Amino acid sequence: MSKNNGNSKMVEQITSMDVDFAKWYTDIVKKAELIEYTSVKGCMVIRPYGYAIWENIQRILDGMFKETGHENVCMPMFIPESLLNKEKDHVEGFAPEVAWVTHGGSEKLEERLCVRPTSETLFCEHYANIIHSYRDLPKLYNQWVSVVRWEKTTRPFLRSREFLWQEGHTIHATAEEAIEETEQMLNCYARFCEESLAMPVVKGKKTESDKFAGAVSTYAIEALMHDGKALQAGTSHYFGDGFAKAFGIEYTDKENKRVNPHQTSWGVTTRLIGAIIMTHGDDNGLVLPPAVAPIQVVIIPIAQHKDGVLDKANELYEKLKSTGIRVKLDNSDNSPGWKFSEYEMKGIPVRLEIGPKDIEKNQCVLVTRHNREKTFVSLDELENAVNVKLKEVHDGLYEKALKNRENKTYSCKSIEEISKALEEKGDGFIKAMWCGDEACEDEVKEKTGAGSRCIPFEQENIDNKCVCCGKPAKHMVLWGKAY
């Protein structure tokens, strides 16, 4: 963690989220020192504090992937144009937004290369080389890399031209196995969001128009941000054998027949950091879920010039650190008030205050970031008390986010009801029925601004007819304006 250098500048205020949510967001990413802009539009520096959040996300997810038998690999970052072109839907989806390398040094390349926007084509080329027999299946691969998509409008974490992600790519003997994998990884993401990010999500299937380029079906988890806008937090795609056919991936099955295997891919990105900000943040800054907070507890000595205070603060620091809690002691000469503001901005879940009077009473004060609740705890029970508080923060954040989503989810039976709900109650999730016709999906979006987010696995019967055309409904769709 960066040292605080004893500088007593004021912690600057950020724009209130009620005044301007977008400005509030960019204020936080800058003031909490998550990112810094660069001279290349849409490309950012992820600063130590932001990157440490990503490292925690990586560590937890990577553990989940490995537990389920996945192995990490590393594909090249360049895709030859002819390789990208092999799967028709895929290239149509991605070619308009790739960055092209045309020269190496001073020489023009014979074939231009794109910087990977995603790596299906590279994995397919590799599979074609290494898969020959049913004995070679499945391959359960993942990689942690950055990808590039030449977006027109960009926002830190939410939509950047280069972003970090993990992309899982698996290949299986049967369609059933591949579909099972797609579902397993969607569930893995949902569990991660709920258990580690304290962020409730809705699991569902994307409509045809919203599928990944080249997929048979795309599944997604959708979260609702504090402002009522939806954010796609992770996706999992089932490819069938379409890519295998396009890339000539075949294996000899047990009956000695040559057949095409079935594939999946799935990914989450640094966008999750944006989701954390917009799910839990408040007007005092970032609020981090304890599981991914780079610092879980910050110790702030009160009247630290007095005898014994820093010694005791150090003792508590060592004690907490030894139990595996991520703890920081700020003994800089900034005022306690400055430190309070600074670490609230940084979203540290628990603040521990210790001063001469506390030491006399063998106690300290724990303050939870999300609700500023103060608790006096005996130093004899500190470790336990801190762990209880961290759990309380996680649960409190989750409950708050869930309540926000519940308050902002509206069931509607007509386009008029959708428009009215969004206008009167503000942005949110709309539950409404759909006939399955793309024209109706488009019309809802056009008239209300709310697009289909997903067809939730947990269906409800809001009505019997399509919210748009009135024909018999096939699905309940979750609609919303999205990031």
Next chain:
Amino acid sequence: MSKNNGNSKMVEQITSMDVDFAKWYTDIVKKAELIEYTSVKGCMVIRPYGYAIWENIQRILDGMFKETGHENVCMPMFIPESLLNKEKDHVEGFAPEVAWVTHGGSEKLEERLCVRPTSETLFCEHYANIIHSYRDLPKLYNQWVSVVRWEKTTRPFLRSREFLWQEGHTIHATAEEAIEETEQMLNCYARFCEESLAMPVVKGKKTESDKFAGAVSTYAIEALMHDGKALQAGTSHYFGDGFAKAFGIEYTDKENKRVNPHQTSWGVTTRLIGAIIMTHGDDNGLVLPPAVAPIQVVIIPIAQHKDGVLDKANELYEKLKSTGIRVKLDNSDNSPGWKFSEYEMKGIPVRLEIGPKDIEKNQCVLVTRHNREKTFVSLDELENAVNVKLKEVHDGLYEKALKNRENKTYSCKSIEEISKALEEKGDGFIKAMWCGDEACEDEVKEKTGAGSRCIPFEQENIDNKCVCCGKPAKHMVLWGKAY
């Protein structure tokens, strides 16, 4: 780890290292499943087994970096041409070998961007934004990314167009602090190579002609491969305030003066995997140092169809796993002989054999990969015995590598002696004196093929005069043919 699917193909032989060392090397990277080639020349797939070695390297080094106060960040992969051009020496060194992005989607970019060959310029732009006062110093940053250099001739791990590395970038108030950092990180690399890779290295300073583009001085660790060729295993650069001046990085010091800070950078790459192969490998395949081996112990049941064998093998697997040893049990229906060859090819440090007779005697057999030494050990003392063996493998590998280097290091007093030593004894390190004149350095290389590897910190007085011109010698230089 990838499952062995019971396929009883023969383990293919590799070329003997004495017949063709280069072919032996590429045979190993393929047969041990470290990499696979792609359709882009010089870009490779790092397969699960190869990547797992890199993950272990990362984990250990990242821990060492963090212990010494470094923080991870992530810079963009693109550098605008104008930014690359800011430091004259730096651009001259790198521009000839960068990949240029000229188009985003179908649009031509206003300014072309290179894919980072190294990130000094990006860090400098960032420092200029965030460093204002002496209170903002030092910044001790690192990143784990891939970089691209458009090399003409390429070899897996040793010289590829894209490779993985870490690049540390630090900025300090004073030159002294920066120099200290440069030395600290070189020592960190040397310790890592010796303690984790079982690879002895020579620490030294590069000559002027061999410095990093833009550096005041470059320090390196040099290792000697089995074939007597040298390999630069890590570098650490001191930049002075040259980059700071070129990029306008200034801070206000304690006397309220505006001054330029001092910088360093340091890196190691996936090349280390090539170094492991060429330091420890043999004609049976890879030999991995235990600290970075993805699998440290492989359990091979003998006569596994017999009652109780697989149960006991499983029990030993669980026992070793629970103590933190990276262990694999191969209970596939391949023959033990096939498995022995397969895991020798993969370089697994210790093989554990357990069969019916062993079980009767409450023992098993441990075989160390590097010397095929067999030891019977009591199952009651298994954990300890395995740890002792892993330590023996590490020490054995280190000793063998050190002996190889000692046998292949020749002290010479003339160019003729150098040529003769290389011709009669084969490639190796040459210790010979140098006057400091670049013309002499060039002449030695031209006449003998051996270039200057470094000026070792540990100097010896081989002679009083330059090996080339006969003028008074300034340094003992370590010379060699290099990868």
